[in-house]
Amino acid sequence: MASALGGSTPVPVCVAALLIALGVRAATVGGAALKPEGAVENGWAVINHSMALVQRMEALLAQGNGSDVILRVQTVSSDEVKVVQAHSLVLSLQSEVFDDLLQNRDGSTLVLREPPECAAVFDKFIRYLYCGEIAVSLDQATPLHKLASRYRVWALQQGLSLYMRQHLASDSPGGHVVGWYHYAMQTGDAALRDSCLQYLSWNLSAVLQSAEWGSISDDLLLSLLQRSDLVLHSELELFEALEAWIGQNQPGGLTAESALRAVRYGMIPPQQLFRLQKQSPLLLKYYESVRDLLFLAFQFHAASPQQLAKYFDVNCSLFTPRNYLSPAWGSPWVINNPTRDDRSTSFQTQLGPSGHDSPKRVTWNALFSPRWLPVGMRQPYGGEHNGAVQPARADPGAGHPRIIVTPATSSADFAGVSFQKTVIVTARQQGKLVVRHVYNFHQSTEEMGDFLAEADLQRRGSEYLIDGSLHLHVVVKPLYHSLIVARK
Numbered sequence: 001m002a003s004a005l006g007g008s009t010p011v012p013v014c015v016a017a018l019l020i021a022l023g024v025r026a027a028t029v030g031g032a033a034l035k036p037e038g039a040v041e042n043g044w045a046v047i048n049h050s051m052a053l054v055q056r057m058e059a060l061l062a063q064g065n066g067s068d069v070i071l072r073v074q075t076v077s078s079d080e081v082k083v084v085q086a087h088s089l090v091l092s093l094q095s096e097v098f099d100d101l102l103q104n105r106d107g108s109t110l111v112l113r114e115p116p117e118c119a120a121v122f123d124k125f126i127r128y129l130y131c132g133e134i135a136v137s138l139d140q141a142t143p144l145h146k147l148a149s150r151y152r153v154w155a156l157q158q159g160l161s162l163y164m165r166q167h168l169a170s171d172s173p174g175g176h177v178v179g180w181y182h183y184a185m186q187t188g189d190a191a192l193r194d195s196c197l198q199y200l201s202w203n204l205s206a207v208l209q210s211a212e213w214g215s216i217s218d219d220l221l222l223s224l225l226q227r228s229d230l231v232l233h234s235e236l237e238l239f240e241a242l243e244a245w246i247g248q249n250q251p252g253g254l255t256a257e258s259a260l261r262a263v264r265y266g267m268i269p270p271q272q273l274f275r276l277q278k279q280s281p282l283l284l285k286y287y288e289s290v291r292d293l294l295f296l297a298f299q300f301h302a303a304s305p306q307q308l309a310k311y312f313d314v315n316c317s318l319f320t321p322r323n324y325l326s327p328a329w330g331s332p333w334v335i336n337n338p339t340r341d342d343r344s345t346s347f348q349t350q351l352g353p354s355g356h357d358s359p360k361r362v363t364w365n366a367l368f369s370p371r372w373l374p375v376g377m378r379q380p381y382g383g384e385h386n387g388a389v390q391p392a393r394a395d396p397g398a399g400h401p402r403i404i405v406t407p408a409t410s411s412a413d414f415a416g417v418s419f420q421k422t423v424i425v426t427a428r429q430q431g432k433l434v435v436r437h438v439y440n441f442h443q444s445t446e447e448m449g450d451f452l453a454e455a456d457l458q459r460r461g462s463e464y465l466i467d468g469s470l471h472l473h474v475v476v477k478p479l480y481h482s483l484i485v486a487r488k
């Protein structure tokens with residue numbers, strides 16, 4: 001920091017001026033009370049006036065005493081100018097960009113040109129430089145982030161990035177996540193970009209119905225359509241939302257084509273596909289671009305997937321399900337008071353999405369154990385002669401949640417199909433219910449090791465408990481290996 005203080009401004013004078021401006025004199029410190037809890041051994045104590053210092057800094061900025069630089073903030077679009085009486089020491093201390101500007105200025109005025117949305121929050125930004133704290137609302141996050149980046153105030157920039165990642169679910173009239181995603185793309189903030197993408201993917205049904213959907217860029221649309229972890233009612237819902245998006249945005253033919261080719265037509269039942277093929281104006285318009293995919297989808301529905309694979313080399317995402325919430329694919333599972341006992345449930349799904357398999361049902365048994373212990377961690381129970389092992393119930397912290405999902409009967413029909421299970425976990429965030437986790441496994445969540453690891457279900461206030469209940473949705477996704485896995 002020493003270098004930030006150097007340059008044309010003589011440091012000692014500047015510091016002295018600042019201290020005088022702050023009113024820091026021996027006399028003012030005298031009346032302070034020592035905090036008893038701050039006391040430590042041997043008469044040491046902490047005299048802490050950091051709150052008072054912050055207040056003085058705030059007053060210094062507000063009253064401009066001892067100011068040695070005037071900031072004039074201008075915007076291109078308006079004649080309005082914001083004037084701030086500032087102190088070069090504080091600005092240089094917090095921002096190397098200000099340090100450079102101040103060293104190279106002539107005169108006592110620094111003219112700054114900012115976009116209107118940044119000029120609007122400039123006072124807040126400067127106040128942060130003086131006081132080290134800031135109150136942020138959803139619509140101020142990106143303009144402040146821009147300022148923090150431009151003036152290289154890294155701590156503020158990181159704080160805002162974290163704020164955004166933690167407030168994706170907050171209520172805002174027009175939605176803000178799409179805007180933040182686009183902003184993250186522009187600035188190369190990969191963590192924010194990925195958080196936004198994940199939030200949109202996992203709450204897609206809600207997004208599709210919101211005004212925000214229409215504001216999604218071509219790139220974001222195509223990124224979303226590639227993903228297999230989208231949580232939504234059905235593939236048809238996605239197709240209809242795509243129709244609406246294309247109707248509203250009128251993209252170029254290439255974008256419309258790429259988007260339509262990313263729809264997984266095999267996951268739409270044939271009756272609905274007939275209707276789309278004949279009645280969707282969009283599909284009629286782009287029929288030639290997707291004709292091969294529709295043909296493949298109808299072939300997929302016409303026979304068993306094994307037969308199809310015998311004759312055709314197909315390898316595409318057309319046959320990979322996403323996380324569909326409609327009843328053919330799985331079931332919601334609300335577990336009341338999930339902390340104590342094992343719970344079980346059963347539900348039915350279609351054998352598979354192909355027209356050949358969808359009328360056949362498979363019954364599944366699911367078992368939830370709140371404190372399951374892997375075999376190696378169980379303690380022998382009773383004497384040496386008693387070989388039985390039991391979960392160590394005495395230790396309330398032991399074990400962790402587990403779900404296993406198994407078919408009630410095995411069947412020859414299962415040949416060539418493996419069933420990927422997905423558990424979608426909903427939790428409360430900023431008062432709203434949002435999908436917080438999507439766990440994939442084959443039979444047991446033990447396969448992953450981190451199932452509900454952070455949920456802390458024992459804690460009453462756990463955000464994973466909604467009125468004392470755990471809200472899950474189990475999806476069963478048949479994967480036809482012959483159609484997805486590489487063939488010679």
Ligand SMILES: *[C@@H]1O[C@H](CO)[C@@H](O)[C@H](O)[C@H]1NC(C)=O
Binds near residue numbers: 020021022056059065
């Ligand atoms: C700023 O100056 C005014 C008078 O010019 C004075 O009343 C006020 O106490 C000063 N503020 C600080 C923080 O020293």
Ligand SMILES: *[C@@H]1O[C@H](CO)[C@@H](O)[C@H](O)[C@H]1NC(C)=O
Binds near residue numbers: 046048049050
């Ligand atoms: C001084 O007080 C502030 C606010 O009261 C507190 O945040 C800070 O941790 C304290 N510092 C020390 C060293 O106790």
Ligand SMILES: *[C@@H]1O[C@H](CO)[C@@H](O)[C@H](O)[C@H]1NC(C)=O
Binds near residue numbers: 169
């Ligand atoms: C997120 O998605 C889940 C599951 O579809 C839904 O229950 C929830 O209301 C959604 N939340 C928001 C904020 O969109």
Ligand SMILES: *[C@@H]1O[C@H](CO)[C@@H](O)[C@H](O)[C@H]1NC(C)=O
Binds near residue numbers: 315316484485486487
């Ligand atoms: C099948 O598709 C996957 C994903 O696109 C790819 O990784 C794999 O190499 C493909 N296999 C063949 C045989 O084309």
